[in-house]
Amino acid sequence: xxxxxxxxxxxxxxxVRELTENEFKPIAKEIDxxxxxxxxxxxxxxxxxxxxxxxxxxxxxxxxxxxSYVIAIEEISRYCATTGVICSAHNSxxxxxxxYYGTEEQKEKFLKxxxxxxxxxxxxxxxxNAGSDAANQQTKAVKENDYWIINGSKIFITNGGMADIYIIxxxxxxxxxxxxxxxxxxxxxxxxxxIGKIESKMGIRGSATAELIFEDMxxxxxNLLGKLNDGFKIALKxxxxxxxxxxxxxxxxxxxxxxETVNYIKQREQFGRPIAKFQSVQFEIAEMxxxxxxxxxxxxxxxxxxMHSNDYTLEAAMAKYYASDIAMEITRKAVQLHGGYGYTxxxxxxxxxxxxxxxxxxxxxxxxxxxxxxxxxxxR
Amino acid sequence: xxxxxxxxxxxxxxxxxxxxxxxxxxxxLELLREGKKLVKKLDTELTAVLLSHHAxxxxxxxxxxxxxxxxxxxxxLLCTYSTNIYTKLISNLVLENKPEIFLIGATHIGRDLxxxxxxxxxxxxxxxxTSLDLDENRNLLQTRPAFGGNIMATIICxxxxxxxxxxxxxxxxxxxxxxxxxxxxxxINPEISATESLVEVLDVIRKKAExxxxxxxxxxxxxxxxxxxxxxxxLQSLAxxxxxxxxxxxxxxxxxxxxxxxxxxxxxxxxxxxxxxxCGISGAIQHIAGMQDSKxxxxxxxxxxxxIFKIADYGIVGDLYEVIPCLINKLKTLR
Ligand SMILES: Cc1cc2nc3c(=O)[nH]c(=O)nc-3n(C[C@H](O)[C@H](O)[C@H](O)COP(=O)(O)OP(=O)(O)OC[C@H]3O[C@@H](n4cnc5c(N)ncnc54)[C@H](O)[C@@H]3O)c2cc1C
Ligand SMILES: Cc1cc2nc3c(=O)[nH]c(=O)nc-3n(C[C@H](O)[C@H](O)[C@H](O)COP(=O)(O)OP(=O)(O)OC[C@H]3O[C@@H](n4cnc5c(N)ncnc54)[C@H](O)[C@@H]3O)c2cc1C
Numbered sequence: 001x002x003x004x005x006x007x008x009x010x011x012x013x014x015x016v017r018e019l020t021e022n023e024f025k026p027i028a029k030e031i032d033x034x035x036x037x038x039x040x041x042x043x044x045x046x047x048x049x050x051x052x053x054x055x056x057x058x059x060x061x062x063x064x065x066x067x068s069y070v071i072a073i074e075e076i077s078r079y080c081a082t083t084g085v086i087c088s089a090h091n092s093x094x095x096x097x098x099x100y101y102g103t104e105e106q107k108e109k110f111l112k113x114x115x116x117x118x119x120x121x122x123x124x125x126x127x128x129n130a131g132s133d134a135a136n137q138q139t140k141a142v143k144e145n146d147y148w149i150i151n152g153s154k155i156f157i158t159n160g161g162m163a164d165i166y167i168i169x170x171x172x173x174x175x176x177x178x179x180x181x182x183x184x185x186x187x188x189x190x191x192x193x194x195i196g197k198i199e200s201k202m203g204i205r206g207s208a209t210a211e212l213i214f215e216d217m218x219x220x221x222x223n224l225l226g227k228l229n230d231g232f233k234i235a236l237k238x239x240x241x242x243x244x245x246x247x248x249x250x251x252x253x254x255x256x257x258x259x260e261t262v263n264y265i266k267q268r269e270q271f272g273r274p275i276a277k278f279q280s281v282q283f284e285i286a287e288m289x290x291x292x293x294x295x296x297x298x299x300x301x302x303x304x305x306x307m308h309s310n311d312y313t314l315e316a317a318m319a320k321y322y323a324s325d326i327a328m329e330i331t332r333k334a335v336q337l338h339g340g341y342g343y344t345x346x347x348x349x350x351x352x353x354x355x356x357x358x359x360x361x362x363x364x365x366x367x368x369x370x371x372x373x374x375x376x377x378x379x380r
Numbered sequence: 381x382x383x384x385x386x387x388x389x390x391x392x393x394x395x396x397x398x399x400x401x402x403x404x405x406x407x408x409l410e411l412l413r414e415g416k417k418l419v420k421k422l423d424t425e426l427t428a429v430l431l432s433h434h435a436x437x438x439x440x441x442x443x444x445x446x447x448x449x450x451x452x453x454x455x456x457l458l459c460t461y462s463t464n465i466y467t468k469l470i471s472n473l474v475l476e477n478k479p480e481i482f483l484i485g486a487t488h489i490g491r492d493l494x495x496x497x498x499x500x501x502x503x504x505x506x507x508x509x510t511s512l513d514l515d516e517n518r519n520l521l522q523t524r525p526a527f528g529g530n531i532m533a534t535i536i537c538x539x540x541x542x543x544x545x546x547x548x549x550x551x552x553x554x555x556x557x558x559x560x561x562x563x564x565x566x567x568i569n570p571e572i573s574a575t576e577s578l579v580e581v582l583d584v585i586r587k588k589a590e591x592x593x594x595x596x597x598x599x600x601x602x603x604x605x606x607x608x609x610x611x612x613x614x615l616q617s618l619a620x621x622x623x624x625x626x627x628x629x630x631x632x633x634x635x636x637x638x639x640x641x642x643x644x645x646x647x648x649x650x651x652x653x654x655x656x657x658x659c660g661i662s663g664a665i666q667h668i669a670g671m672q673d674s675k676x677x678x679x680x681x682x683x684x685x686x687x688i689f690k691i692a693d694y695g696i697v698g699d700l701y702e703v704i705p706c707l708i709n710k711l712k713t714l715r
Pocket of ligand 2: 128152153155156602603604605606628629630631632643644645646647648649659660661662663664665666667670680681682683686698699700701
């Protein structure tokens with residue numbers, strides 16, 4: 001399949017590529033080593049209209065299409081997977097569900113500042129006892145007069161502590177299992193809202209991954225997102241889109257490692273010639289390139305499906321599964337082809353290999369994607 | 381090695397009164413109690429050997445705890461432990477006085493000192509004993525775990541005297557204090573020079589006492605439900621009544637209420653006490669992984685659907701700040 005990018009998509013690709021090379025790439029190593037949150041990158045994302053880029057202009061967004069979004073995440077992640085996930089979580093997991101399920105008042109109050117990039121968002125579903133089994137929520141919300149009183153905690157929340165607006169999920173009807181979960185919009189300064197531990201991670205080390213704690217957290221009744229007890233459906237639908245973003249992140253990491261490697265093997269000489277002249281090295285490159293393009297086709301296809309249809313669950317799951325799988329494989333090979341140098345922090349491929357691993361885990365593990373794919377195929 | 385030819389001349393039970401900064405190591409009280417039992421059966425005297433400086437008070441204390449006699453070697457150089465000097469002085473004392481049994485606590489100092497004395501005076505030593513007894517021939521039956529605790533070996537030393545053993549601290553009961561006890565203090569001022577020690581102690585650095593919660597039979601653990609650091613004081617009172625210690629969930633550690641060495645769970649310590657009381661802990665799988673093998677789990681939580689109740693043997697739904705004081709009061713009336 002040959003993707004003919006539109007003029008706008010091409011422009012976005014060029015713009016984000018320059019932004020990444022000039023701004024994100026130079027500090028990627030430092031934020032990885034220090035594990036600090038790159039506020040300056042978030043500010044650049046805001047300035048370039050990349051926070052809320054799919055949201056229509058009337059709500060403060062850039063009005064770009066889903067494929068442009070995928071291309072942007074891919075380009076950012078080529079050299080800074082940390083910035084890639086900050087951007088992806090904000091767009092796919094926060095702006096989108098408020099746009100899709102929010103009331104006009106909610107869009108006015110929450111979506112506009114998010115889509116303008118004045119505020120950062122986070123999505124909080126995972127709990128200590130509810131990871132892949134996300135329906136096993138233990139956080140509870142109880143209605144008291146005009147407020148929801150929420151108790152519980154969330155874990156591993158991307159942008160946690162840095163974000164101003166959170167979408168969280170809580171049980172509103174304990175007797176109903178997955179059908180008793182609701183979604184809420186929560187502001188950072190709500191009474192009873194606390195940030196717990198910030199995790200120290202193998203990769204994407206600059207992105208804050210935090211625990212959230214709700215102790216008798218009080219939020220207004222009108223912050224319920226979507227219908228009461230519809231939360232689990234909202235979460236699943238949101239994650240379908242999020243997975244396309246993570247697939248794009250994985251694709252970008254793989255592309256970045258691939259580009260570094262092609263460059264390196266042309267320069268490095270052993271046995272009197274560049275290692276690129278050895279046929280086994282060439283074959284590795286051929287395999288990497290082919291898988292990269294196959295993944296790109298799947299990822300772009302998922303984006304197109306989302307642009308033209310409401311049911312993109314299967315395409316998103318396949319794209320995330322395959323792209324994260326080959327991101328791991330390609331970064332591993334990239335380190336190998338760099339030899340001993342690839343194992344040092346002087347070169348960026350070791351960081352890319354560490355960054356790649358998380359794409360197989362978050363927003364649904366590879367195994368969960370396979371469950372989704374198989375269910376779709378077998379139910380047909 | 382040649383046997384001790386005059387075994388019958390050896391008489392009396394000795395214990396080494398290990399002191400640091402002129403405070404008796406707690407194991408000494410265990411040795412005294414154990415020694416007292418032996419001297420009764422052997423119809424002889426219990427002697428404590430003390431090396432220190434300005435320690436008359438300690439010598440008296442040893443009598444309060446049951447020593448019939450205290451041999452107190454006094455010299456400035458004996459304040460802090462020194463391998464060579466202690467070994468030489470104690471070996472000479474043993475050779476002169478011929479005790480039948482000599483017990484030393486298996487502390488770091490005791491484990492260093494005992495084998496050196498044993499080698500010098502050519503006798504047998506059993507390390508790290510956990511129980512002692514006597515046979516009809518006045519042989520000391522010295523029992524110690526071997527092969528990582530998988531077998532218990534009972535060892536005797538029939539042909540040599542004294543019969544030496546180091547005793548694992550914390551296993552035996554402690555002697556009771558009785559200020560009416562009578563005894564004799566023999567104070568000796570040995571001549572020693574600093575050059576005799578091959579080791580010079582430059583400084584003693586005290587490590588922050590890190591108590592190992594895995595060794596406790598009772599753990600009263602607190603989580604985020606405590607809401608404040610002071611909550612651990614309440615748990616501490618309960619733990620003390622039960623001769624236990626406190627523990628914590630990661631949430632309580634992260635909140636800064638308690639040191640990380642108390643954390644129970646996958647990334648903390650794995651514990652299996654007889655009783656584990658979980659107070660204000662929801663029961664996240666990462667926490668449960670570290671305590672599910674406890675013999676009896678008691679949960680106190682105000683949320684009846686908290687997952688901790690799934691593994692609890694006994695559960696109390698309620699505010700821990702109301703429940704625990706009730707438990708404490710009840711326990712106090714039972715004492
Ligand atoms: C850096 C980072 C950022 C994250 N960001 C967010 C965020 O912003 N918001 C959020 O809500 N969550 C976030 N998460 C959480 C993430 O989505 C979960 O970690 C993930 O869904 C997996 O859940 P788990 O860690 O509990 O693993 P588990 O569910 O315990 O899975 C452990 C293993 O068992 C396998 N497994 C589980 N169930 C099955 C099954 N039925 N069949 C086959 N295999 C199975 C899994 O695939 C996995 O290999 C983040 C996590 C990390 C590490
Ligand atoms: C990588 C990783 C490793 C981890 N390792 C560990 C680990 O080793 N150990 C560990 O413990 N956790 C660990 N965790 C954290 C774990 O997932 C949970 O977040 C944590 O155990 C929750 O602690 P908690 O039960 O104290 O707090 P919460 O889950 O917040 O529970 C508090 C409980 O207190 C109750 N409560 C509130 N007020 C009262 C009151 N007044 N009276 C009675 N009950 C009350 C509430 O109902 C609630 O059930 C780890 C997490 C991660 C991500």
